[in-house]
Amino acid sequence: QKEVEQNSGPLSVPEGAIASLNCTYSDRGSQSFFWYRQYSGKSPELIMSIYSNGDKEDGRFTAQLNKASQYVSLLIRDSQPSDSATYLCAVNDRGTSYGKLTFGQGTILTVHP
Amino acid sequence: SAVISQKPSRDICQRGTSLTIQCQVDSQVTMMFWYRQQPGQSLTLIATANQGSEATYESGFVIDKFPISRPNLTFSTLTVSNMSPEDSSIYLCSAKTLENTGELFFGEGSRLTVL
Secondary structure (H helix, E strand, C coil), X not given: CCCEEECCCCEEEXXXXXXXXXXXXXXXXXXXXXXXXXXXXXXXEEEEEECCCEEEEECCEEEEEECCCCEEEEEECCXXXXXXXXXXXXXXECHHHHCCEEECCCEEEEEEC | CCCEEEECCEEEECCCCXXXXXXXXXXXXXXXXXXXXXXXXXXXXXXXXXXXCCCEECCCCCCCCCCEEEEECCEEEEEECCCCHHHCEEEEEEEXXXXXXXXXXXXXXXXEEEC
């Protein structure tokens, strides 16, 4: 069974700090990786996607992928209270066209002023 | 991107009844999926809704309990049949767009409470 595991939370960081969220996956054939943010009572929204090894930056967010280690992470710089949410790692096992996403259990992030 | 509308947004149901959730996308999409999110849990895929044919169900989910239809490229329904309190959950419709970036877009979800 293909699995996606996220670091256990909840994670609490002070405002302005870097929040680090980690995710490992079991299927070495996985090809695309996503980070979703879910506010309480809301549906998930995509914040980052990454397909190649290395780093991908978008504003305060940086996704890091290491396929050899089967590891993907999300860094949030200058964390804000509005970043407080559950972050879901999702892995697509057969590329972008046909594969379905498997989600990790989520990490609850709290950014305190 | 895609805007996905679901209805009902929430409902309270009696044990033994069935409820159909509708999902409408504002543009043609390649694939549509139904997920369940139980309280405090992550998303679990129920099935892939295939246009004009039977849905593809994940392990642990069966057609008799969760019949799904997808008559065209922009619409799908999920029925939760013979409900029990264990079916109390949020049901999320999702879709991939024709741009094929791989990302999923989600509807706002349908929160069902079974008494």
